[in-house]
Amino acid sequence: MKTPSKLYFYMIISVLLLISLAVWSLNTGVYDFGGKSAFEVLGKLIQQDPDLSLSDKYVVWDVRTARIIMAILIGSMLAVSGTSLQGLFKNPLATGDLIGLTSGATLLAAVAIVLGGHFQQYLPEAVQFSLVGISAFIGSFLSMLLVYRISTSSGKTNVVMMLLTGVAITAIGFSVTGFLIYISKDEQLRDLTFWNLGSLAAATWTKNIILAIVLVISYSMLLPKGKALNAMMLGEKDAQHLGINVEKLKKQIIIMTALMIGTCVAFSGTIGFVGLIVPYILRLLFKSNYAFILPLSAVCGSILLLTADTFSRSIVQPSELPIGILTALMGGPIFIAILVKSKKSLA
Amino acid sequence: MKKIMLAVSVLAAVYSCKKEQNAKTGTQTEISSETPKSNNKIVTLNGGITEIVAALGHEKEIVGTDVTSTYPGSLKATAKDLGHVRSMTIEPIMAVSPTLILASDKDINPELMGKIKSSGIKTEVFKQEFTVDGTKKLIADVAKAVGNTDYQKLNDKIDADLKQVQPIAKKPKVLFIYARGPMLMVSGKNTPMASLIELAGGENAVSDFEDFKPLTPEAVVKANPDVLFFFTSGLEGAGGNEGALKMPGVSQTNAGKNKKIIAMDGGLVSGFGPRLGEAAVGLNKLLIENTK
Numbered sequence: 001m002k003t004p005s006k007l008y009f010y011m012i013i014s015v016l017l018l019i020s021l022a023v024w025s026l027n028t029g030v031y032d033f034g035g036k037s038a039f040e041v042l043g044k045l046i047q048q049d050p051d052l053s054l055s056d057k058y059v060v061w062d063v064r065t066a067r068i069i070m071a072i073l074i075g076s077m078l079a080v081s082g083t084s085l086q087g088l089f090k091n092p093l094a095t096g097d098l099i100g101l102t103s104g105a106t107l108l109a110a111v112a113i114v115l116g117g118h119f120q121q122y123l124p125e126a127v128q129f130s131l132v133g134i135s136a137f138i139g140s141f142l143s144m145l146l147v148y149r150i151s152t153s154s155g156k157t158n159v160v161m162m163l164l165t166g167v168a169i170t171a172i173g174f175s176v177t178g179f180l181i182y183i184s185k186d187e188q189l190r191d192l193t194f195w196n197l198g199s200l201a202a203a204t205w206t207k208n209i210i211l212a213i214v215l216v217i218s219y220s221m222l223l224p225k226g227k228a229l230n231a232m233m234l235g236e237k238d239a240q241h242l243g244i245n246v247e248k249l250k251k252q253i254i255i256m257t258a259l260m261i262g263t264c265v266a267f268s269g270t271i272g273f274v275g276l277i278v279p280y281i282l283r284l285l286f287k288s289n290y291a292f293i294l295p296l297s298a299v300c301g302s303i304l305l306l307t308a309d310t311f312s313r314s315i316v317q318p319s320e321l322p323i324g325i326l327t328a329l330m331g332g333p334i335f336i337a338i339l340v341k342s343k344k345s346l347a
Numbered sequence: 348m349k350k351i352m353l354a355v356s357v358l359a360a361v362y363s364c365k366k367e368q369n370a371k372t373g374t375q376t377e378i379s380s381e382t383p384k385s386n387n388k389i390v391t392l393n394g395g396i397t398e399i400v401a402a403l404g405h406e407k408e409i410v411g412t413d414v415t416s417t418y419p420g421s422l423k424a425t426a427k428d429l430g431h432v433r434s435m436t437i438e439p440i441m442a443v444s445p446t447l448i449l450a451s452d453k454d455i456n457p458e459l460m461g462k463i464k465s466s467g468i469k470t471e472v473f474k475q476e477f478t479v480d481g482t483k484k485l486i487a488d489v490a491k492a493v494g495n496t497d498y499q500k501l502n503d504k505i506d507a508d509l510k511q512v513q514p515i516a517k518k519p520k521v522l523f524i525y526a527r528g529p530m531l532m533v534s535g536k537n538t539p540m541a542s543l544i545e546l547a548g549g550e551n552a553v554s555d556f557e558d559f560k561p562l563t564p565e566a567v568v569k570a571n572p573d574v575l576f577f578f579t580s581g582l583e584g585a586g587g588n589e590g591a592l593k594m595p596g597v598s599q600t601n602a603g604k605n606k607k608i609i610a611m612d613g614g615l616v617s618g619f620g621p622r623l624g625e626a627a628v629g630l631n632k633l634l635i636e637n638t639k
Contacts, residue, residue: 029438029442030438030439030442031438031439031441031442032442054467055441055444055466055467055468058441058465058466058467059438059441062462062465062466063437063438063441063462064438182561201436201437201458202458202462204461313436313438317439318427318428318429318430318439318442319431319434319435319436320434320436
């Protein structure tokens with residue numbers, strides 16, 4: 001068992017890396033602040049400098065900073081949800097996108113958008129978002145229950161069943177998206193890439209506040225559970241003997257991951273593989289010690305997504321590369337690596 | 348050791364991107380500056396609107412356009428191409444520091460609209476109707492937005508051009524096929540193409556649905572068009588006349604049997620701006636040639 005001081009050391013290193021990435025990201029973009037760096041402009045904004053032009057203010061605060069914060073929040077939640085699910089299912093392949101939670105969320109979010117479009121203009125912004133957010137949460141929650149019911153019996157998860165249930169839910173989600181593509185106009189077709197490959201371009205402070213609230217609620221429940229998840233690896237009976245309320249832990253993980261994935265999908269579409277890549281890399285470093293990888297995945301998820309998003313908006317200026325392309329590019333090979341590693345146990 | 352290697356590689360990656368960024372920002376595109384009519388810096392996000400602004404003599408004030416703004420060609424050198432209006436994001440628009448943004452209600456997406464609104468830049472979103480009167484109204488509206496009262500001559504030109512359209516005794520049924528890559532769509536009612544076909548003395552072959560729908564062989568056979576109508580770029584992408592004749596169902600129609608395929612420039616056909624009359628006359632000529 002490693003000491004907590006070691007954990008703090010890695011945490012501090014990761015947070016410093018994240019901060020330097022945020023500074024780099026803030027200074028990256030096509031808008032020119034007339035010789036000033038974006039960082040200086042942000043400083044002036046904080047000091048409420050009256051000379052600051054409205055456009056400069058808007059780009060720094062409402063465009064770039066909002067987007068950076070959104071990348072940090074969503075990346076973090078996607079990684080933590082992946083890590084928690086892997087602890088619950090005791091398997092490195094359990095992530096929101098592979099077992100169908102993301103598709104379930106997308107499905108209901110899309111339905112809410114299509115149906116909600118009719119009376120959207122009469123609702124305040126926060127209510128609109130929460131409508132879609134709540135639908136997405138219900139979608140991921142139902143998928144989660146389905147996967148858990150089908151693949152887990154008497155505390156043992158059948159991994160093949162788990163992944164196949166995910167395939168089935170994804171297929172249903174695909175058919176609904178396909179139908180939406182069919183009924184949408186050519187112009188709206190492009191909006192659907194948002195659902196299939198994700199984007200953080202629509203970041204606003206309203207969305208960030210909602211995301212932050214969800215993050216605080218779920219982390220206060222999940223992050224202290226590292227030791228409990230370590231005990232879970234011994235088997236549910238042994239964990240019970242160690243004084244862990246296994247049923248309650250399972251329920252909390254199910255509800256909180258569904259909530260996190262649902263909210264993230266509602267605001268940023270389908271950004272895959274974050275929940276797979278981050279825990280995988282952390283496992284290489286710390287084995288399966290959840291007391292370490294759970295809190296660290298919260299920071300490293302942010303690092304990964306912020307890097308990916310900054311690339312996505314700077315590689316093909318003035319347009320953007322959908323961020324899901326980048327995360328899938330990284331995640332695909334890792335997925336194969338895990339499969340090769342666990343070839344024996346899956347067969 | 349592994350951990351150190353990992354950390355080093357991450358840092359190296361970050362550092363190399365930083366360098367690349369610095370190299371990138373060093374090259375700012377030069378904008379040629381002739382005397383504009385006013386101090387406006389305009390971003391136009393629709394082909395037709397771009398044409399109107401240019402025809403009113405404000406071409407030099409346009410600093411950014413969308414991908415559909417192909418006319419006048421001289422804009423390529425002076426205005427930044429901001430890409431497709433559906434996948435556009437706010438920062439590249441802000442980067443050309445516009446004082447006025449002009450868009451059509453038909454194609455701007457609500458997310459981007461929200462961002463533009465909160466950016467505080469003066470924005471006009473015009474209602475676009477694909478009719479002669481709708482076009483004239485759009486011209487008047489755009490003129491008002493750019494502070495120009497001298498727009499009547501544009502509307503007069505449309506009328507003068509439309510007078511040259513010759514009536515066709517037996518109205519040909521025209522099917523517009525929108526080909527983009529492997530996707531084929533046909534245009535139904537209430538599309539710019541249907542409207543232009545009517546103006547040019549033809550009849551839109553599809554009358555049982557609105558907007559665009561994917562092309563199905565049965566629908567093509569049922570519509571039985573006399574002429575197939577494409578964008579020049581779309582026809583090229585579909586493999587020219589040969590490719591068009593091989594499309595599902597086409598061989599069973601009058602147009603397929605008689606090999607009647609016509610194509611016009613996409614910006615001219617769908618713009619519904621100052622060249623509306625020209626577009627109608629051009630299509631009218633093609634239809635007359637192909638219905639003999």
